[in-house]
Amino acid sequence: MLSLLRRISALFQWNKKSEEAPEEQPQDISNLQSVHGVVTSLCANYGWINKSIFFHTDVVCDNMPxxxxxxxxxxxxxxxxxxVLNAIKVKIMNNPLDCKDPSKLGKRFCIKYVTHVMQDNIYVSNGVSFPIHLFSGAFRPFKGDLVLVAYSMITGTSYINIDSVRPLSFQNMQRACITRLDGRTGVVEHCMMFTLDSLHTLSGYTPALYDVVNVIAVDSIQLPYSWRVVSMIPADMLY
Known part of the structure; x- marks a missing residue:
């Protein structure tokens, strides 16, 4: 009975969402820039970085305060x-390895988005590429995924050496509902897209509309969505 009520609720919410304007997203992702900064002012649900970059608190990764x-x-x-400069993602760098001045340790950080993936290499914004073995995620990156790149400058040159690459952030959602399905792509809870071409799930399971699932998602620019589901397990099925 609870499952039936959830599916009816999901259908109602989907009809309501379809009448609303899509979530605002960057029009040209090639113009996105990674910027180091300091939060200089803060209100209830928004703030400024370096006194000039506006951000909403809901774009801060990992729900960090x-x-x-x-x-x-x-x-x-x-x-x-x-x-006006707007931040669409903000990563707080409070890990000891992510010190206030990373250049003093010879390591720097930036946010990039994946432009395409070849068999052995991953290409990110601004024409940068790296071998896939440097990627620390337990899944294969996909076009649009946002990654945090740790790199160092090669002394005496303008070239960089990429040390490691990891997903910008993860989000776990338990007992979520598949609210849209269109061929090999779909949407969970109206806000997270997935594609069967890159989805990790149980052998023999094929996602269906209104299935209740547990998912892991990563930051990804998949207009009009900003999350991509990388792992999906049916919550009400035992294999």
């Missing part, structure tokens, strides 16, 4: 109409 003075890396776009 934000405070003035914290060091961050932001993925930034410029509004074409107002020329």
């Amino acid at each position: 934000v405070r003035i003075g914290v060091n961050v890396i932001a993925l930034v776009e410029e509004d074409e109409t107002t020329q």
